[in-house]
Amino acid sequence: MMIKFRKLPASACKTLWKMGREDPRRVIHGLKVAAALTIVSFLYLLEPLFEGFGKNAMLAFMTVVVVLEFTAGATLCKGFNRGLGTLCASSLAFFIEFVAEKTGQKCRAAFVGASVFVIGFMATYLRFVPYIKKNCDYGVLIFLLTFILITLSSYRVENVLNIVRERLYTIGIGCSICLLMSLLILPNWSGEDLHSSTVCKLEQLARSIEACVSDYFKDKDIGVKEEEAETSRNLLYRGYREVLDSKSSDETLAHFASWEPRFSRNCHKYPWHLYVKLGGVLRRFGYVAVALHGCLESEIQTPRSIRYIFQDPCTQVATEVTKALTELATSLKNRRRFCPDMLSDHLHKALQDLDTAIKSQPRLFLGSKSANNMLVNWKNDKETSPRVTLPSVKSDISAILSELRHKKIAKRSKDSEERKQLRPTPSKLAIKSLEFSEALPFASFASLLVEMVARLDLVIEQVEELGNAANFKEFQGKDDVV
Amino acid sequence: MMIKFRKLPASACKTLWKMGREDPRRVIHGLKVAAALTIVSFLYLLEPLFEGFGKNAMLAFMTVVVVLEFTAGATLCKGFNRGLGTLCASSLAFFIEFVAEKTGQKCRAAFVGASVFVIGFMATYLRFVPYIKKNCDYGVLIFLLTFILITLSSYRVENVLNIVRERLYTIGIGCSICLLMSLLILPNWSGEDLHSSTVCKLEQLARSIEACVSDYFKDKDIGVKEEEAETSRNLLYRGYREVLDSKSSDETLAHFASWEPRFSRNCHKYPWHLYVKLGGVLRRFGYVAVALHGCLESEIQTPRSIRYIFQDPCTQVATEVTKALTELATSLKNRRRFCPDMLSDHLHKALQDLDTAIKSQPRLFLGSKSANNMLVNWKNDKETSPRVTLPSVKSDISAILSELRHKKIAKRSKDSEERKQLRPTPSKLAIKSLEFSEALPFASFASLLVEMVARLDLVIEQVEELGNAANFKEFQGKDDVV
Numbered sequence: 001m002m003i004k005f006r007k008l009p010a011s012a013c014k015t016l017w018k019m020g021r022e023d024p025r026r027v028i029h030g031l032k033v034a035a036a037l038t039i040v041s042f043l044y045l046l047e048p049l050f051e052g053f054g055k056n057a058m059l060a061f062m063t064v065v066v067v068l069e070f071t072a073g074a075t076l077c078k079g080f081n082r083g084l085g086t087l088c089a090s091s092l093a094f095f096i097e098f099v100a101e102k103t104g105q106k107c108r109a110a111f112v113g114a115s116v117f118v119i120g121f122m123a124t125y126l127r128f129v130p131y132i133k134k135n136c137d138y139g140v141l142i143f144l145l146t147f148i149l150i151t152l153s154s155y156r157v158e159n160v161l162n163i164v165r166e167r168l169y170t171i172g173i174g175c176s177i178c179l180l181m182s183l184l185i186l187p188n189w190s191g192e193d194l195h196s197s198t199v200c201k202l203e204q205l206a207r208s209i210e211a212c213v214s215d216y217f218k219d220k221d222i223g224v225k226e227e228e229a230e231t232s233r234n235l236l237y238r239g240y241r242e243v244l245d246s247k248s249s250d251e252t253l254a255h256f257a258s259w260e261p262r263f264s265r266n267c268h269k270y271p272w273h274l275y276v277k278l279g280g281v282l283r284r285f286g287y288v289a290v291a292l293h294g295c296l297e298s299e300i301q302t303p304r305s306i307r308y309i310f311q312d313p314c315t316q317v318a319t320e321v322t323k324a325l326t327e328l329a330t331s332l333k334n335r336r337r338f339c340p341d342m343l344s345d346h347l348h349k350a351l352q353d354l355d356t357a358i359k360s361q362p363r364l365f366l367g368s369k370s371a372n373n374m375l376v377n378w379k380n381d382k383e384t385s386p387r388v389t390l391p392s393v394k395s396d397i398s399a400i401l402s403e404l405r406h407k408k409i410a411k412r413s414k415d416s417e418e419r420k421q422l423r424p425t426p427s428k429l430a431i432k433s434l435e436f437s438e439a440l441p442f443a444s445f446a447s448l449l450v451e452m453v454a455r456l457d458l459v460i461e462q463v464e465e466l467g468n469a470a471n472f473k474e475f476q477g478k479d480d481v482v
Numbered sequence: 483m484m485i486k487f488r489k490l491p492a493s494a495c496k497t498l499w500k501m502g503r504e505d506p507r508r509v510i511h512g513l514k515v516a517a518a519l520t521i522v523s524f525l526y527l528l529e530p531l532f533e534g535f536g537k538n539a540m541l542a543f544m545t546v547v548v549v550l551e552f553t554a555g556a557t558l559c560k561g562f563n564r565g566l567g568t569l570c571a572s573s574l575a576f577f578i579e580f581v582a583e584k585t586g587q588k589c590r591a592a593f594v595g596a597s598v599f600v601i602g603f604m605a606t607y608l609r610f611v612p613y614i615k616k617n618c619d620y621g622v623l624i625f626l627l628t629f630i631l632i633t634l635s636s637y638r639v640e641n642v643l644n645i646v647r648e649r650l651y652t653i654g655i656g657c658s659i660c661l662l663m664s665l666l667i668l669p670n671w672s673g674e675d676l677h678s679s680t681v682c683k684l685e686q687l688a689r690s691i692e693a694c695v696s697d698y699f700k701d702k703d704i705g706v707k708e709e710e711a712e713t714s715r716n717l718l719y720r721g722y723r724e725v726l727d728s729k730s731s732d733e734t735l736a737h738f739a740s741w742e743p744r745f746s747r748n749c750h751k752y753p754w755h756l757y758v759k760l761g762g763v764l765r766r767f768g769y770v771a772v773a774l775h776g777c778l779e780s781e782i783q784t785p786r787s788i789r790y791i792f793q794d795p796c797t798q799v800a801t802e803v804t805k806a807l808t809e810l811a812t813s814l815k816n817r818r819r820f821c822p823d824m825l826s827d828h829l830h831k832a833l834q835d836l837d838t839a840i841k842s843q844p845r846l847f848l849g850s851k852s853a854n855n856m857l858v859n860w861k862n863d864k865e866t867s868p869r870v871t872l873p874s875v876k877s878d879i880s881a882i883l884s885e886l887r888h889k890k891i892a893k894r895s896k897d898s899e900e901r902k903q904l905r906p907t908p909s910k911l912a913i914k915s916l917e918f919s920e921a922l923p924f925a926s927f928a929s930l931l932v933e934m935v936a937r938l939d940l941v942i943e944q945v946e947e948l949g950n951a952a953n954f955k956e957f958q959g960k961d962d963v964v
Binding site for chain 2: 015016019020026027029030031033034035037038041042044045046057058061062065066109112113116117118120121122124125126128129141144145148149152155156244245247248284287288290291294358440441443444446447448450451
């Protein structure tokens with residue numbers, strides 16, 4: 001405990017250092033915020049400037065701290081929200097004051113209180129509307145705050161106009177410093193983040209699928225350490241997770257990107273929503289990839305000997321899918337259109353090979369022992385190397401599985417252990433005890449591969465639509481492929 | 483355009499009304515915020531109270547608007563963050579002032595500016611640390627703001643202690659009103675939201691799987707309207723989406739729930755993290771469900787005649803899975819332990835039936851025309867009803883598909899149309915032109931069903947772990963099942 005406590009500062013420093021190295025923009029953003037705050041503090045500290053603005057400098061600080069976000073789009077969006085919220089609230093407050101002035105002082109307190117209640121309720125309720133929650137949650141918050149401040153101030157102070165004017169000035173100063181920092185000095189664009197994260201997702205998917213298929217056909221008994229397998233599995237999962245959990249971050253980035261003026265030069269909006277759509281298509285593609293991955297971890301497994309027969313055609317299809325995804329990523333990265341001609345032939349051929357291979361082994365799906373024996377013979381005929389034969393592989397796997405289960409149970413608390421003993425996990429045993437056609441899982445694997453190729457088309461279509469809408473440059477040969 | 487504009491208020495009112503009816507807690511929350519604001523405004527409006535606190539009432543308003551969140555946990559978390567941030571910032575600011583006092587007035591300005599820069603940078607950079615971003619982002623923000631305000635005030639004002647004291651008082655008043663409103667008056671608990679959303683996810687999954695399997699075996703030619711199919715498909719998707727996209731909302735709810743004092747009465751923490759874990763297991767289960775659903779939309783389809791053979795065992799397995807999920811949902815809803823004994827037998831039997839059915843049709847997976855013909859014969863033998871035979875079904879589906887494709891192409895712009903004509907979508911055609919073993923997709927379907935049963939075990943395990951950790955009551959017969 002004490003040692004852990006003593007090590008805390010060192011590990012914290014390490015984490016901070018690593019974070020900065022991973023993405024130096026974070027350090028730059030920190031410096032930018034610090035610089036903006038220091039500039040505003042000059043308003044307060046320097047004598048001549050203090051006379052003019054200083055008294056309201058606090059509001060400028062608040063604006064900088066709250067509005068200056070990591071990306072330019074987010075800053076613009078928040079600044080706009082803050083400005084608009086303040087303006088709307090001021091006008092409404094003046095209107096209310098105008099009405100309230102007609103009533104007496106006693107009534108006026110009640111009137112102000114009632115208007116605070118009504119506007120408070122309405123603003124809070126409005127924040128539940130999905131559209132407002134997404135686009136101007138912050139604006140409504142600022143609206144409510146400003147409205148209350150002005151309405152209440154007008155009750156005690158004579159000249160509210162001055163308060164409001166100073167307020168607007170300081171918010172203006174704060175916002176303009178934010179915009180300056182965010183747009184002109186080393187800006188981070190949400191749009192670029194979205195673009196590169198989409199490219200990254202395509203690459204991750206390609207890598208995961210390649211790893212998954214090669215894993216499926218790998219001989220696990222031959223010198224692969226548990227740790228290595230573990231890390232490769234983690235890598236696979238991270239690839240999927242980044243794709244599958246990207247929905248909200250994609251939407252946020254696209255929302256902020258639509259605020260950024262950078263890419264809409266040619267008088268037409270850059271199609272950020274198509275990135276979100278592409279993200280959706282990629283997620284659906286990812287579901288198939290995860291299901292494919294599930295074949296690796298399934299309880300019933302096709303014996304490796306059967307898999308060997310189909311290794312080449314399956315790997316071929318997977319390679320072609322990987323190639324297509326990598327090519328898509330490259331074309332997107334270089335902002336050029338995708339040219340799928342060269343891919344279609346290979347993909348077609350790979351599918352045909354798989355088809356031929358499956359047809360050439362019609363008895364596989366019989367699922368009887370005889371088929372297995374036949375396979376073992378076939379395998380022994382083909383390779384004379386003294387590899388493990390089928391039965392031993394199977395018993396190996398079940399041995400490992402049962403061992404794992406025992407470990408798991410041993411770890412549990414006594415209470416649950418008793419319950420476990422009373423009732424062994426029902427369906428796992430059921431699945432094991434059944435002699436399901438052993439090729440069934442492989443059929444699923446192959447079918448998912450084919451399904452994946454079909455989904456790939458949707459991805460390609462979506463990337464093409466994006467390329468058209470965003471006016472990507474035409475493909476001009478392989479030279480610009482990195 | 484004008485008509486749309488005129489209709490806008492009506493439709494907006496409708497949306498707002500619907501939102502309130504869907505979840506009346508939203509209206510209540512709105513009223514609570516409005517009441518809290520009105521109470522604080524009394525501090526300002528009423529003469530005797532104004533003398534005491536009124537001048538700083540603005541800070542109390544700000545606290546109420548920002549801290550009073552929808553659920554009790556979120557309010558507690560934010561209130562704590564605000565309080566701690568203010569306290570830390572005050573102490574640091576006093577320390578800085580103590581050091582700064584030793585230096586001269588000129589140096590002091592530089593010293594204050596430098597400390598603003600350094601603290602500004604550090605606080606902004608710290609907000610990127612994942613742990614801090616998750617737990618105390620708001621606290622760091624408040625820390626930075628308060629620190630700047632106090633440090634700068636101390637440069638101009640003599641007695642800073644007063645400012646700080648008043649600040650803390652008003653924040654205290656704001657926070658206590660928030661806590662009162664949030665914890666004592668019709669509280670919304672994040673924990674309950676998390677609990678019921680988990681129950682809802684289980685139910686949604688059960689419904690989706692049932693619909694998916696019945697859809698797979700449904701005869702589409704017989705009087706099912708396109709619209710109905712569309713709505714049922716949307717229903718299916720919504721079920722999955724709620725499960726698959728739940729990660730961030732689950733984590734947020736669990737984080738806030740861990741702040742809530744309600745369920746940790748027995749001196750041990752309620753295991754909210756296990757809900758997050760269960761959510762993860764459900765997501766993995768959902769991937770298989772989506773892949774199963776993908777079989778409905780796949781490009782290559784097993785002829786309906788083949789599916790008919792396996793309809794009963796498959797439906798049986800799906801029914802058992804649905805039953806198990808519904809039972810899990812019910813037990814979770816009633817906070818009692820899950821009793822899977824009665825399920826295991828049925829599930830086992832259903833799996834065995836499926837196994838038998840698949841084994842009884844070994845020639846299905848041959849994929850040659852002869853198998854198809856055999857099937858048609860078999861089917862005709864079995865049912866003498868004059869249903870469509872295989873070839874016509876197949877050509878029907880391809881006709882529909884090609885028609886759809888034509889429509890799609892017609893909708894595209896000319897540019898892309900030309901490109902399309904040059905290069906027809908590669909793999910779709912490739913898939914169609916291959917005579918893939920037609921039973922392959924069904925094998926995938928069956929395999930995914932079996933896989934789903936295996937994953938169901940993990941879900942059951944997780945629910946049991948949750949039940950143990952949360953001390954759910956023991957199962958006592960069917961009587962309390964709703």
